Ligand SMILES: Nc1ncnc2c1ncn2[C@@H]1O[C@H](COP(=O)(O)OP(=O)(O)O)[C@@H](O)[C@H]1O
Protein backbone atom coordinates (compact mmCIF):
# COMPACT_ATOMS: atom_id res chain seq x y z
CA UNK A 1 0.00 0.00 0.00
CA UNK A 2 1.21 3.46 -0.93
CA UNK A 3 -0.09 6.36 1.10
CA UNK A 4 0.33 10.11 0.95
CA UNK A 5 -0.45 11.83 4.25
CA UNK A 6 -1.17 15.57 4.18
CA UNK A 7 -0.75 17.48 7.42
CA UNK A 8 -2.43 20.87 7.52
CA UNK A 9 -1.30 24.11 9.11
CA UNK A 10 -4.39 23.91 11.33
CA UNK A 11 -2.70 20.95 13.08
CA UNK A 12 0.85 22.18 13.13
CA UNK A 13 -0.04 25.55 14.59
CA UNK A 14 -2.22 25.55 17.67
CA UNK A 15 -3.96 22.19 17.48
CA UNK A 16 -5.73 21.51 20.78
CA UNK A 17 -2.81 22.95 22.71
CA UNK A 18 -0.31 20.36 21.43
CA UNK A 19 3.03 21.92 20.51
CA UNK A 20 4.16 21.40 16.90
CA UNK A 21 7.02 19.12 17.97
CA UNK A 22 4.57 16.81 19.76
CA UNK A 23 2.20 16.69 16.77
CA UNK A 24 5.11 15.73 14.50
CA UNK A 25 6.56 13.19 16.99
CA UNK A 26 3.16 11.46 17.25
CA UNK A 27 2.86 11.39 13.47
CA UNK A 28 6.34 9.91 13.11
CA UNK A 29 5.46 7.21 15.67
CA UNK A 30 2.31 6.16 13.78
CA UNK A 31 3.84 6.36 10.31
CA UNK A 32 7.05 4.55 11.18
CA UNK A 33 4.95 1.60 12.44
CA UNK A 34 3.29 1.50 9.01
CA UNK A 35 6.68 1.66 7.31
CA UNK A 36 7.87 -1.34 9.35
CA UNK A 37 4.86 -3.25 8.05
CA UNK A 38 6.10 -2.63 4.53
CA UNK A 39 3.93 0.33 3.63
CA UNK A 40 5.24 3.19 1.49
CA UNK A 41 4.63 6.65 2.93
CA UNK A 42 5.10 10.18 1.60
CA UNK A 43 4.19 13.27 3.61
CA UNK A 44 2.91 16.59 2.35
CA UNK A 45 3.23 19.10 5.15
CA UNK A 46 2.20 22.67 5.67
CA UNK A 47 3.56 24.73 8.53
CA UNK A 48 6.45 26.75 7.09
CA UNK A 49 4.55 30.04 7.28
CA UNK A 50 3.02 29.20 10.67
CA UNK A 51 6.36 28.20 12.23
CA UNK A 52 8.07 31.19 10.62
CA UNK A 53 5.49 33.53 12.14
CA UNK A 54 5.96 31.90 15.52
CA UNK A 55 9.74 32.36 15.30
CA UNK A 56 9.27 35.98 14.26
CA UNK A 57 6.71 36.65 16.99
CA UNK A 58 3.97 37.53 14.47
CA UNK A 59 0.57 37.04 16.08
CA UNK A 60 -1.25 36.41 12.82
CA UNK A 61 -0.68 35.23 9.28
CA UNK A 62 0.57 38.20 7.17
CA UNK A 63 -1.61 39.13 4.23
CA UNK A 64 1.09 40.35 1.79
CA UNK A 65 2.67 37.65 -0.38
CA UNK A 66 6.22 38.89 0.21
CA UNK A 67 5.81 38.59 4.00
CA UNK A 68 4.37 35.07 3.60
CA UNK A 69 7.32 34.12 1.40
CA UNK A 70 9.85 35.48 3.88
CA UNK A 71 8.07 33.87 6.86
CA UNK A 72 8.10 30.53 5.00
CA UNK A 73 11.85 30.87 4.50
CA UNK A 74 12.24 31.23 8.28
CA UNK A 75 9.87 28.37 9.07
CA UNK A 76 10.72 25.72 6.46
CA UNK A 77 14.11 24.82 7.98
CA UNK A 78 12.55 24.58 11.43
CA UNK A 79 9.78 22.40 10.08
CA UNK A 80 12.23 20.00 8.44
CA UNK A 81 14.37 19.85 11.57
CA UNK A 82 11.32 18.67 13.54
CA UNK A 83 10.50 15.96 10.97
CA UNK A 84 14.11 14.89 10.70
CA UNK A 85 14.50 14.49 14.48
CA UNK A 86 11.16 12.77 14.96
CA UNK A 87 11.80 10.17 12.23
CA UNK A 88 15.50 9.71 13.09
CA UNK A 89 14.49 8.48 16.57
CA UNK A 90 12.61 5.70 14.74
CA UNK A 91 15.47 4.93 12.38
CA UNK A 92 13.97 6.58 9.29
CA UNK A 93 15.49 9.21 7.03
CA UNK A 94 13.40 12.04 5.59
CA UNK A 95 13.97 14.15 2.47
CA UNK A 96 12.84 17.71 1.83
CA UNK A 97 11.06 18.14 -1.51
CA UNK A 98 9.89 21.68 -2.35
CA UNK A 99 7.68 22.10 -5.41
CA UNK A 100 5.88 24.95 -7.12
CA UNK A 101 2.81 24.75 -9.30
CA UNK A 102 5.00 25.62 -12.27
CA UNK A 103 7.21 22.58 -11.57
CA UNK A 104 4.21 20.28 -11.87
CA UNK A 105 2.73 22.10 -14.89
CA UNK A 106 5.83 21.38 -16.99
CA UNK A 107 5.78 17.75 -18.16
CA UNK A 108 9.57 17.52 -18.04
CA UNK A 109 9.85 18.93 -14.51
CA UNK A 110 6.86 16.84 -13.38
CA UNK A 111 8.55 13.68 -14.64
CA UNK A 112 11.76 14.75 -12.92
CA UNK A 113 9.89 15.16 -9.65
CA UNK A 114 8.25 11.72 -10.14
CA UNK A 115 11.64 10.09 -10.70
CA UNK A 116 13.20 11.74 -7.66
CA UNK A 117 10.28 10.79 -5.43
CA UNK A 118 10.44 7.21 -6.71
CA UNK A 119 14.17 7.02 -5.95
CA UNK A 120 13.56 8.26 -2.39
CA UNK A 121 10.79 5.70 -1.88
CA UNK A 122 13.03 2.94 -3.25
CA UNK A 123 15.65 3.90 -0.66
CA UNK A 124 13.04 3.77 2.09
CA UNK A 125 13.33 7.50 2.73
CA UNK A 126 10.15 9.41 3.65
CA UNK A 127 9.68 12.38 1.29
CA UNK A 128 8.44 15.47 3.15
CA UNK A 129 6.90 17.70 0.51
CA UNK A 130 5.83 21.33 0.79
CA UNK A 131 5.19 24.11 -1.64
CA UNK A 132 8.30 26.17 -2.37
CA UNK A 133 6.61 29.22 -0.87
CA UNK A 134 9.65 31.44 -0.95
CA UNK A 135 9.90 31.24 -4.74
CA UNK A 136 6.33 30.64 -5.88
CA UNK A 137 4.92 33.79 -7.45
CA UNK A 138 1.22 34.47 -7.36
CA UNK A 139 0.31 32.81 -10.64
CA UNK A 140 2.50 29.78 -9.94
CA UNK A 141 1.23 29.24 -6.40
CA UNK A 142 -1.08 26.61 -5.01
CA UNK A 143 -1.38 28.59 -1.77
CA UNK A 144 -2.89 25.60 0.00
CA UNK A 145 -1.31 22.18 0.28
CA UNK A 146 -4.43 20.14 -0.43
CA UNK A 147 -4.12 20.43 -4.21
CA UNK A 148 -0.38 19.79 -3.99
CA UNK A 149 -0.95 16.64 -1.93
CA UNK A 150 -3.37 15.27 -4.53
CA UNK A 151 -0.87 15.87 -7.33
CA UNK A 152 1.87 14.20 -5.27
CA UNK A 153 -0.45 11.22 -4.74
CA UNK A 154 -1.00 11.01 -8.52
CA UNK A 155 2.75 11.45 -9.17
CA UNK A 156 3.75 8.48 -7.00
CA UNK A 157 0.77 6.33 -8.01
CA UNK A 158 -0.58 6.22 -4.42
CA UNK A 159 -3.45 3.96 -3.39
CA UNK A 160 -4.69 6.39 -0.76
CA UNK A 161 -4.45 10.08 0.12
CA UNK A 162 -5.09 10.97 3.77
CA UNK A 163 -5.98 14.59 4.53
CA UNK A 164 -5.38 15.24 8.22
CA UNK A 165 -6.98 18.40 9.52
CA UNK A 166 -8.62 19.97 12.58
CA UNK A 167 -12.13 18.71 11.93
CA UNK A 168 -13.26 15.09 12.25
CA UNK A 169 -15.02 14.80 8.90
CA UNK A 170 -16.61 16.61 6.01
CA UNK A 171 -19.90 18.14 7.20
CA UNK A 172 -23.03 19.15 5.35
CA UNK A 173 -22.13 22.77 6.28
CA UNK A 174 -19.23 24.59 7.95
CA UNK A 175 -19.38 23.29 11.53
CA UNK A 176 -17.94 26.60 12.78
CA UNK A 177 -21.03 28.49 11.73
CA UNK A 178 -23.74 25.89 11.08
CA UNK A 179 -25.01 24.13 14.21
CA UNK A 180 -27.19 21.84 12.06
CA UNK A 181 -24.26 20.55 9.99
CA UNK A 182 -24.10 16.74 9.87
CA UNK A 183 -21.01 14.57 9.24
CA UNK A 184 -20.75 12.88 5.82
CA UNK A 185 -19.21 9.40 6.10
CA UNK A 186 -18.82 8.55 2.45
CA UNK A 187 -18.77 10.31 -0.90
CA UNK A 188 -19.38 7.57 -3.41
CA UNK A 189 -18.80 9.21 -6.79
CA UNK A 190 -17.45 12.25 -8.63
CA UNK A 191 -21.03 13.41 -9.26
CA UNK A 192 -21.74 13.30 -5.53
CA UNK A 193 -18.47 15.11 -4.84
CA UNK A 194 -19.37 17.87 -7.28
CA UNK A 195 -22.80 18.25 -5.71
CA UNK A 196 -21.11 18.98 -2.35
CA UNK A 197 -19.15 22.05 -3.49
CA UNK A 198 -21.64 24.39 -1.85
CA UNK A 199 -21.23 22.86 1.63
CA UNK A 200 -17.54 23.67 1.80
CA UNK A 201 -16.07 26.95 2.91
CA UNK A 202 -12.68 28.44 3.72
CA UNK A 203 -10.07 27.67 6.35
CA UNK A 204 -9.42 28.79 9.90
CA UNK A 205 -7.04 31.45 11.19
CA UNK A 206 -3.92 29.59 10.07
CA UNK A 207 -5.15 27.09 7.50
CA UNK A 208 -5.62 28.50 4.02
CA UNK A 209 -7.83 26.46 1.75
CA UNK A 210 -10.46 25.13 4.15
CA UNK A 211 -12.81 22.44 2.93
CA UNK A 212 -13.07 23.95 -0.56
CA UNK A 213 -9.52 22.93 -1.51
CA UNK A 214 -9.93 19.56 0.22
CA UNK A 215 -12.81 18.80 -2.13
CA UNK A 216 -10.64 19.91 -5.08
CA UNK A 217 -7.93 17.55 -3.85
CA UNK A 218 -10.46 14.75 -3.49
CA UNK A 219 -11.65 15.35 -7.06
CA UNK A 220 -8.10 15.21 -8.47
CA UNK A 221 -7.11 12.09 -6.56
CA UNK A 222 -10.33 10.08 -6.93
CA UNK A 223 -10.54 10.80 -10.66
CA UNK A 224 -7.07 9.23 -10.92
CA UNK A 225 -8.27 6.15 -9.04
CA UNK A 226 -6.91 7.11 -5.60
CA UNK A 227 -9.06 6.65 -2.50
CA UNK A 228 -9.18 9.77 -0.28
CA UNK A 229 -9.80 9.89 3.46
CA UNK A 230 -10.32 13.05 5.45
CA UNK A 231 -9.73 12.64 9.17
CA UNK A 232 -9.08 14.41 12.43
CA UNK A 233 -5.35 14.83 12.95
CA UNK A 234 -5.73 16.30 16.43
CA UNK A 235 -5.94 12.90 18.08
CA UNK A 236 -3.16 10.40 17.25
CA UNK A 237 -5.56 7.52 18.01
CA UNK A 238 -7.68 8.55 15.01
CA UNK A 239 -4.75 8.21 12.63
CA UNK A 240 -3.84 4.86 14.13
CA UNK A 241 -7.42 3.66 13.67
CA UNK A 242 -7.45 4.90 10.07
CA UNK A 243 -4.11 3.22 9.32
CA UNK A 244 -5.47 0.00 10.83
CA UNK A 245 -8.29 0.11 8.26
CA UNK A 246 -11.09 1.35 10.53
CA UNK A 247 -13.82 3.67 9.22
CA UNK A 248 -13.09 7.14 10.58
CA UNK A 249 -13.75 10.56 9.06
CA UNK A 250 -14.95 10.82 5.46
CA UNK A 251 -14.13 8.33 2.73
CA UNK A 252 -14.11 9.50 -0.92
CA UNK A 253 -14.35 6.48 -3.19
CA UNK A 254 -11.98 6.35 -6.18
CA UNK A 255 -13.41 6.57 -9.68
CA UNK A 256 -14.03 3.12 -11.24
CA UNK A 257 -12.73 4.54 -14.55
CA UNK A 258 -9.53 6.39 -13.54
CA UNK A 259 -7.76 8.73 -15.92
CA UNK A 260 -4.49 7.27 -17.21
CA UNK A 261 -1.33 9.00 -15.93
CA UNK A 262 -0.79 11.48 -18.76
CA UNK A 263 -4.48 12.42 -19.01
CA UNK A 264 -4.59 12.94 -15.22
CA UNK A 265 -1.64 15.27 -15.50
CA UNK A 266 -3.28 17.19 -18.39
CA UNK A 267 -6.52 17.53 -16.42
CA UNK A 268 -5.09 18.67 -13.11
CA UNK A 269 -1.54 20.00 -13.37
CA UNK A 270 -1.69 22.31 -16.39
CA UNK A 271 -1.74 26.08 -16.03
CA UNK A 272 -3.90 27.25 -18.97
CA UNK A 273 -2.65 30.38 -20.71
CA UNK A 274 -5.77 30.93 -22.78
CA UNK A 275 -8.87 29.30 -24.15
CA UNK A 276 -10.45 28.23 -27.42
CA UNK A 277 -14.15 28.49 -28.03
CA UNK A 278 -15.43 25.57 -30.10
CA UNK A 279 -18.51 25.19 -32.28
CA UNK A 280 -21.08 22.42 -31.81
CA UNK A 281 -19.46 20.18 -34.47
CA UNK A 282 -16.07 20.29 -32.74
CA UNK A 283 -17.73 19.64 -29.36
CA UNK A 284 -19.39 16.51 -30.81
CA UNK A 285 -16.17 15.31 -32.47
CA UNK A 286 -14.26 15.60 -29.19
CA UNK A 287 -16.86 14.29 -26.77
CA UNK A 288 -18.48 11.58 -28.92
CA UNK A 289 -15.72 10.41 -31.24
CA UNK A 290 -12.56 11.11 -29.21
CA UNK A 291 -11.19 13.04 -32.20
CA UNK A 292 -8.32 15.52 -32.33
CA UNK A 293 -9.32 19.20 -32.48
CA UNK A 294 -9.20 20.84 -35.92
CA UNK A 295 -9.02 24.58 -36.66
CA UNK A 296 -12.30 24.40 -38.57
CA UNK A 297 -14.20 24.04 -35.27
CA UNK A 298 -12.49 26.91 -33.44
CA UNK A 299 -14.63 30.04 -33.23
CA UNK A 300 -12.56 32.27 -30.96
CA UNK A 301 -9.09 32.40 -29.43
CA UNK A 302 -8.69 34.07 -26.03
CA UNK A 303 -5.30 34.98 -24.50
CA UNK A 304 -1.75 34.67 -25.75
CA UNK A 305 0.08 31.37 -25.80
CA UNK A 306 2.94 29.65 -27.61
CA UNK A 307 2.96 26.25 -29.28
CA UNK A 308 2.74 23.39 -26.74
CA UNK A 309 1.33 25.67 -24.03
CA UNK A 310 -1.85 24.81 -22.16
CA UNK A 311 -5.31 26.07 -23.10
CA UNK A 312 -8.90 25.42 -22.04
CA UNK A 313 -11.43 24.16 -24.57
CA UNK A 314 -14.82 25.81 -24.12
CA UNK A 315 -18.24 25.01 -25.52
CA UNK A 316 -20.12 27.88 -27.17
CA UNK A 317 -22.02 28.49 -23.89
CA UNK A 318 -18.71 28.90 -21.99
CA UNK A 319 -18.68 25.45 -20.27
CA UNK A 320 -15.23 23.87 -20.02
CA UNK A 321 -15.16 20.76 -22.21
CA UNK A 322 -11.53 19.93 -21.71
CA UNK A 323 -7.98 21.21 -21.76
CA UNK A 324 -4.70 20.33 -23.33
CA UNK A 325 -1.55 21.43 -25.12
CA UNK A 326 -2.06 23.42 -28.33
CA UNK A 327 -0.04 22.50 -31.43
CA UNK A 328 -0.21 26.12 -32.64
CA UNK A 329 0.42 29.47 -30.98
CA UNK A 330 -2.42 31.95 -30.40
CA UNK A 331 -1.08 34.14 -33.24
CA UNK A 332 -1.03 31.19 -35.68
CA UNK A 333 -4.46 30.09 -34.53
CA UNK A 334 -6.04 33.51 -35.01
CA UNK A 335 -4.94 33.33 -38.65
CA UNK A 336 -5.92 29.71 -39.21
CA UNK A 337 -9.14 29.27 -37.20
CA UNK A 338 -12.01 28.14 -39.36
CA UNK A 339 -9.71 26.53 -41.98
CA UNK A 340 -10.10 22.85 -42.71
CA UNK A 341 -7.34 20.25 -42.48
CA UNK A 342 -5.31 22.03 -39.76
CA UNK A 343 -4.83 20.19 -36.47
CA UNK A 344 -4.92 22.40 -33.37
CA UNK A 345 -4.66 19.79 -30.66
CA UNK A 346 -3.88 16.10 -31.00
CA UNK A 347 -6.24 13.77 -29.11
CA UNK A 348 -3.31 12.49 -26.98
CA UNK A 349 -2.61 16.05 -25.88
CA UNK A 350 -6.12 16.77 -24.64
CA UNK A 351 -8.36 15.53 -21.88
CA UNK A 352 -12.11 15.99 -21.50
CA UNK A 353 -12.83 17.51 -18.11
CA UNK A 354 -16.50 18.36 -18.60
CA UNK A 355 -16.62 20.96 -15.81
N1 LIG B 1 -18.35 21.55 5.10
C1 LIG B 1 -17.33 21.58 5.96
N2 LIG B 1 -17.06 20.48 6.71
C2 LIG B 1 -16.02 20.47 7.59
N3 LIG B 1 -15.20 21.52 7.78
C3 LIG B 1 -15.40 22.65 7.07
C4 LIG B 1 -16.48 22.73 6.12
N4 LIG B 1 -16.43 23.95 5.53
C5 LIG B 1 -15.38 24.60 6.08
N5 LIG B 1 -14.75 23.83 7.01
C6 LIG B 1 -13.59 24.27 7.80
O1 LIG B 1 -12.39 23.83 7.20
C7 LIG B 1 -11.39 23.82 8.23
C8 LIG B 1 -10.17 23.02 7.82
O2 LIG B 1 -9.49 23.68 6.77
P1 LIG B 1 -8.12 24.48 7.03
O3 LIG B 1 -8.30 25.44 8.16
O4 LIG B 1 -7.65 25.01 5.72
O5 LIG B 1 -7.19 23.31 7.55
P2 LIG B 1 -5.79 22.71 7.09
O6 LIG B 1 -4.76 23.67 7.54
O7 LIG B 1 -5.77 21.41 7.84
O8 LIG B 1 -5.78 22.52 5.60
C9 LIG B 1 -12.13 23.27 9.43
O9 LIG B 1 -11.59 23.75 10.65
C10 LIG B 1 -13.59 23.72 9.21
O10 LIG B 1 -13.99 24.73 10.10
Ligand SMILES: N[C@@H](CCC(=O)OP(=O)(O)O)C(=O)O
Nearest residue numbers: 008009046047048049145208
Ligand atom coordinates in the same frame (compact mmCIF):
# COMPACT_ATOMS: atom_id res chain seq x y z
N1 LIG C 1 3.04 26.00 2.12
C1 LIG C 1 2.36 26.63 3.23
C2 LIG C 1 1.08 25.89 3.50
C3 LIG C 1 -0.14 26.65 3.20
C4 LIG C 1 -1.30 26.10 4.04
O1 LIG C 1 -1.54 26.58 5.12
O2 LIG C 1 -1.96 25.05 3.53
P1 LIG C 1 -3.16 24.24 4.26
O3 LIG C 1 -2.57 23.51 5.41
O4 LIG C 1 -3.59 23.29 3.21
O5 LIG C 1 -4.25 25.18 4.68
C5 LIG C 1 3.21 26.53 4.52
O6 LIG C 1 4.05 25.63 4.63
O7 LIG C 1 3.01 27.36 5.39
